[in-house]
Amino acid sequence: MFNEIHHPCLEVFTLTKEKKASYLRIKNKIEKMINTGLFEVGQQLPPEIEMAKRFNVSRETFRSSIRLLEKEGRIIVKHGIGTFIKNPLPTIPCSLETLTKIGDLIENANLQEGDRKEFSKNVKCTPEWAEKLQIKQDSLVVFHQRIRTANNEPVVHSQNIMPKELVGDAFEKKDLTGSLNEFLENECNINTLVSDTELVVPLHTDKLSQKLLIHPDTTVLLMKQIHYDEFNNPVMYSCDYFRNDIFKFHMRRIRKA
Secondary structure: OOHOOOHHHHOOOOOHHHHHHHHHHHHHHHHHHHHOOOOOOOEOOOHHHHHHOOOOHHHHHHHHHHHHHHHHHEEEEEEEOOOEEOOOOOOOOEEEEOOHHHHHHHOOOOOOOOEEEEEEEEEOOOOOHHHHHHHOOOEEEEEEEEEEEEEEEEEEEEEEEEHHHHHHHHHHHHHHHHHHHHHHHHHHHHOOOOOOOEOOOOOOOOOOHOOOOOOOOEEEEEEEEEEEEOOEEEEEEEEEEEEEOOOEEOOOOOOOO
């Protein structure tokens, strides 16, 4: 029985400050129990009421920790049956499911990041951009284009279009280097949290793609993205060309129930 197990991870929280333990702290405790072998893959957790009592928290707090563990793939909840420990899948490098900074992708490849600004200018919005950004055609947008380098070789060509009314004159006051998302957050108070992404194989005649074709075995993948803020408002439309000999993108597909 669970009550008979003695383990440092199972100490009952006292009525001092640990009584205020958050669901995240409970989640970490349970995770440690799994990592130390107290619970094995396939084993069922004790009932919710028993676990909540053991950690001296409300059942709702315990449920929140369980939801987080389920999201991270550490447990599986079978409604009406119970909660079971599952074997976590290995992480995927350069997963398409995660918004990752281009600079981080370059750094993760053990390469030295750099960039070359091509231009940043105010232009009238095209019909395509207007549809993507949900703004009026011919309204002003900031059109920014640059090449990201790794060990001084071009590896990514980026075009970014942002409504002028959102970013103001931020790009005129300060040059962009490094992460565009961090620039928007720090200079424009814009947080990009979600993106809708389309993957395209550009034609060999695409002039921007050609800028990256510096080796015979180089191919290019185009990633078109609409970026949204915390209110799900479109704030940027980007077209990023990636060299496939440098970047490998992966996706985990899950069968629907």
